[in-house]
Amino acid sequence: MSRTLIVTNDFPPRQGGIETFVHAMATRFPHDAVVVYTSSEPGAPAHDAALPFPVIRDPAPMLLPTPRITSRAAALARRYACDSVWFGAAAPLGLMAARLRRETGVARIVATTHGHEVWWARTPGARSLLRRIGAATDAVTYLGASTRVPIAAAIGPAAAGRMARLVPGVDSEAFRPGLDGRAVRERYGLAGRRVILCAARLVPRKGQDTLIRALTQIRRRVPDAVVLLVGGGPYEPRLRRLVTAEALDEGVVFAGAQPHWTLPAFYVAADVFAMPCRTRRRGLEVEGLGIVFLEAAAAGLPVLVGDSGGAPDTVRDGETGHVIDGRSPDAVAERLIALLTNPEAARAMGEKGRAWVAEEWGWDRSYERLAQLLARDP
Template identity: 60%
Template sequence: MPERTLLITNDFPPRRGGIETFGYELAVRLARAGGVVVYTSHTAGAHGHDQRLPFPVVRDPEGTLLPTRRVARRSTGLLREHGCQRVVFGAAAPLGLLAAGLRAAGAREIVAITHGHEVWWARLPGTGALVRRIASEVDVLTYLGEFTRRELERAVPPGARSRMRRLVPGVDVDVFRPGLDGGPVRERYGLGDAPVVLCVARLVPRKGVDTLIRALTWVRVKVPDVRLLVVGEGPDGDRLRALAHWAGVADQVVFAGGHPHARLPEFYAAADVFAMPCRTRRGGLEPEGLGIVYLEAAASGLPVIAGASGGAPEAVRHGETGYVADGRNPREVADRLIALLADRGAAERMGRRGRAWMVRDWTWERTFQALEGALADGDVRGGRSSEL
């Protein structure tokens, strides 16, 4: 008999971002497989969004779910009310601290998904102890790739390391694909036939949009009509616009603002190269976990430039599907951009190889199969004692 899952997460649409996409895509597939109930935080505009979904979404009145007694009571109440046998935490820290109470309430399998922020949790003594507790109390703790696995193992107790499983985001290769019409986007933003470098990112320093703006001062020497199209919004927006004016490239940088995820394929279709040269900040405590946008760009047939931060290099095959560059070095990023924009044949070959890689290894179906495997592992271990 199919088992229903309680998905507990702060990262769910209509909020925008890679982790939000991850949560939504898993919820859709969990709903098809046996049923899902999503317990998430309050977000403006959520009511209309949630009404269109084919599964129940329960919104907490607070803007952020924390592992408080009130949230714990609500979580266990939802587990019992909806007859859920399985629990998935959309982000392990800090909500994974609810695991022990949910197990006592009847949860048989508990999986905690990690992204990027758990890396700095694992590195610091106080929060590292919380990661240790979460890893001990859940059945499976996931990791994105070798970088996040190594970092998490700083805090995960030896007995729980064998219960770690790789779970990466995916991409809908039927939605993000080559051959779409990018003309409307080019017309809307006055791009004409210019070579376009696209960056889709939240506007925060870690994403490296400022590096792209600085790199443009070199790129335009070789590719005079180049345009940088930036899709996203965030607290760094004003600084980035000022930087473009200071660098003398404001007329070649287009800030398109934020757009719903469903609108992104047309932006990829309008581009020639995708670049997000992210960099690690705050003394190593703020790396990039992976980057769904790299997967979407590759699936769309674009060559990709990723920053050498955290797990981002794992989303690109350097020299085959794109390049990994130092997000702190505008000249290095510029050289990679010039190489791709100047040799369209090489760029197209990289794009084709990236597309083939996405279709083979990075679909949401493969991601969901991995989650189902993790839940099956949890079923074997369900009800075991914690390893503190």
């Protein structure tokens, strides 16, 4: 029987786009065909006990490709008779690939890239490490053309020739219009208001500051507009200071980090979704894709997408939403005002977005692609 060892730092109960990706893939394997090796996390025992496959937690809060962790990964591959390995994020754990193959004889090793590997690809020392990962694996996956180009250049022609596209998906049954969002609106005082939702970690790349700066203009035309920020992160204190400086204390709601399973109710409580992400640090920090854009579209919302990395791949510009300059409050305000003052047009965009996501962005399709890449004869 074929079995895959998933090695990852990105696994629930930690929250984030990569965590959602890896968890969705893991739960689609036959239950006796997958084992997860991951880092420790508060709340993990209760979470893992509900899963139908083994999850082995290392004591460390973060897995790194050290000799100890590599030895343990190899021991798990042997213990569970794994014949393939999937690194949920290629860098840095993919650096274990050569030793794992040598010591366990696994037939296939696949490493998945997201957005942060672009930094590796464009930084001299890290670039050479990424090339080692490419050389030691059977396939390096990419999200879209914007991330493939720099990563392919870094890993070299041979490994680039083995690259394959692997994108996340959306559960369009869980994320859909028609759910009851009244509890969210009541909890955060949103009844009767026009809600702009942004669900993302509070970090500079996501562009919540641009959204806050745009809100002053938006409220001149749409006085009841409010920004609902779902997520936590190190940028929160600065964002709160910005809200106070812009005199928007009644216009911005910080909902904090929320479990992923609660997000559908937040989407249906909103009128539009906006995350004006932007590329930072001279191209080293980009948005890999953005599952939240797809979830919002599945829930029937028009989406406003920042022009960073692969984020524009999540929208049909002008049809299911808009791609905007994530550094421009004026551009963000203009598009959001148009959507909030024309509900019929916004609703039509949301309907087209849902249809597109349901057709093109299903989790089952993504899992089938991963299973092909992990097979002995892909």
